[in-house]
Amino acid sequence: MSGDPFARTEPRTLMAEQHAAANTAASALTHGHPSSATPPAVTLEGVQVSFGDHVAVRNVTLAIPARQVTALIGPSGCGKTTLLRAVNRLHDHTAGRVDGSIKLGDIDVYGADTRPELIRRRIGMVFQRPNPFPAMSVFENVVSGLRFNGVHGRALLRDAAEQALRHAALWDTVKDRLHQPAVRLSGGQQQRLCIARALAVEPDVLLMDEPCSALDPIATAKIEDLITRLAADVTIVLVTHNMFQAARVSDQAAVFLLGEDRVGELVESGATDELFNEPKNPRTRDYVAGRVG
Numbered sequence: 001m002s003g004d005p006f007a008r009t010e011p012r013t014l015m016a017e018q019h020a021a022a023n024t025a026a027s028a029l030t031h032g033h034p035s036s037a038t039p040p041a042v043t044l045e046g047v048q049v050s051f052g053d054h055v056a057v058r059n060v061t062l063a064i065p066a067r068q069v070t071a072l073i074g075p076s077g078c079g080k081t082t083l084l085r086a087v088n089r090l091h092d093h094t095a096g097r098v099d100g101s102i103k104l105g106d107i108d109v110y111g112a113d114t115r116p117e118l119i120r121r122r123i124g125m126v127f128q129r130p131n132p133f134p135a136m137s138v139f140e141n142v143v144s145g146l147r148f149n150g151v152h153g154r155a156l157l158r159d160a161a162e163q164a165l166r167h168a169a170l171w172d173t174v175k176d177r178l179h180q181p182a183v184r185l186s187g188g189q190q191q192r193l194c195i196a197r198a199l200a201v202e203p204d205v206l207l208m209d210e211p212c213s214a215l216d217p218i219a220t221a222k223i224e225d226l227i228t229r230l231a232a233d234v235t236i237v238l239v240t241h242n243m244f245q246a247a248r249v250s251d252q253a254a255v256f257l258l259g260e261d262r263v264g265e266l267v268e269s270g271a272t273d274e275l276f277n278e279p280k281n282p283r284t285r286d287y288v289a290g291r292v293g
């Protein structure tokens, strides 16, 4: 957004401190792959996620362009959330098994030398229901990721919190109640707080799992506007049930459907306009025409 004093083109002292802290804490992300040389886009090849014998989603080959919005759409149960969680290694804590290849730039997300904490710092996530840490204030929520990454300077944390809250279009609303419990905010405000919390560590990629599904139309419009503005700096992957939302905010879209065996699969992907107006696959055509799902 032009004129935004917090545009990410500004020199970032925070970045410097964060990188120093992250480097001290964790040395490099992978051996021989300095993170600064890595383009911030995600590539999935032949990805499949299964829980025990049950394959949740398969055949996912998809390039996610940097600094664009990619929408993942499809009916309930086709594996959208499961796939999103695979991208920043949240299945490390479930029984989910991820096969195939997921890369963040050149970095193999599941490489033996790749540290999951740093993948999660570079790939942030916003969940379907706003989930601020309930025992923490607004301020503490926003800076929690920075503290986790070793940033402790009070002035830096304060500046970073203001910047992230402005970026998430929440600063004016909360600047006088930064030290109140986050759970006193409305649902839409809590979701913007969660976006601010994710942005505070300056991720390259932001995964958003139906971030508007618990919100009213006005709060939804604010988040959609935010998504469009954030995409100037951050690569966004947006899961949505809402094809109108996908059409409004995404540059490219990927359609997931359930196969005859009830396994989710990627059916078609491409520029959103083309995918919605001239789908190549008959299954996509039926889905976008509202005939299935």
Ligand SMILES: Nc1ncnc2c1ncn2[C@@H]1O[C@H](COP(=O)(O)OP(=O)(O)OP(=O)(O)O)[C@@H](O)[C@H]1O
Pocket: 051, 056, 074, 075, 076, 077, 078, 079, 080, 081, 082, 083, 094, 095, 096, 241, 264
């Ligand atoms: N932790 C888990 N253990 C076992 N099965 C799981 C787990 N998480 C998801 N699944 C299964 O994976 C499949 C895909 O679920 P997922 O939540 O990814 O779908 P979705 O496309 O996000 O659906 P929705 O649109 O309703 O959010 C479902 O069959 C689900 O039961």
Ligand SMILES: [Mg+2]
Pocket: 080, 081, 082, 209
């Ligand atoms: Mg889901």
